[in-house]
Amino acid sequence: MRLRTDIWIxxxxxxxxxxxxxxxxxxxxxxxxGAVMVRLDSLDGRMRLxxxxxxxxxxxxxxxxxxxxxxxxxxxxxxxxxxxERQLRYDPDIWVIDVENRMGDALLSGVIDPG
Numbered sequence: 001m002r003l004r005t006d007i008w009i010x011x012x013x014x015x016x017x018x019x020x021x022x023x024x025x026x027x028x029x030x031x032x033x034g035a036v037m038v039r040l041d042s043l044d045g046r047m048r049l050x051x052x053x054x055x056x057x058x059x060x061x062x063x064x065x066x067x068x069x070x071x072x073x074x075x076x077x078x079x080x081x082x083x084x085e086r087q088l089r090y091d092p093d094i095w096v097i098d099v100e101n102r103m104g105d106a107l108l109s110g111v112i113d114p115g
Contacts, residue, residue: 006031008064009095015107022100030093036064037087038097039080040106046072048104049080053112065110072104 009025016023029035038050053065069083070076088094099106 002033004032005029005034005036005095009036009097012107013097016099019107021107024098025095026098027088027094027096029095034093034095035091036095036097037084038066038099038106038108039084040104041098041100042072042104043100043102045074046104047076047080048072048106049076049083050106050108050111053110063110064108065112066108067112 013023013025026039035052040048040050042048048071049069050066051069053067070080073079084094084096101107
């Protein structure tokens with residue numbers, strides 16, 4: 001059984017806080033099944049964006065699978081904002097979570113290599 005998106009997000013944000021990270025929902029989407037994008041700011045000018053993995057964002061064990069977009073490029077904030085804006089035109093149910101972590105870890109399990 002798949003966990004509702006809003007419940008998963010509450011748990012994820014709480015996990016970030018427990019680890020001493022700042023996290024916030026910057027855009028709410030569909031509470032039941034909206035896709036989730038995680039924007040990670042390393043606080044050194046580098047940003048990453050994690051999106052649901054293509055071909056099935058939920059693994060057989062129920063964990064979410066992720067793909068890293070814009071993998072830590074310097075000053076990628078404008079590119080990431082443009083990408084999110086384009087995605088929201090096609091899918092208004094997307095959630096966006098912002099996380100700040102100097103170590104560059106978004107605390108997401110199931111990140112797959114796009115290559």
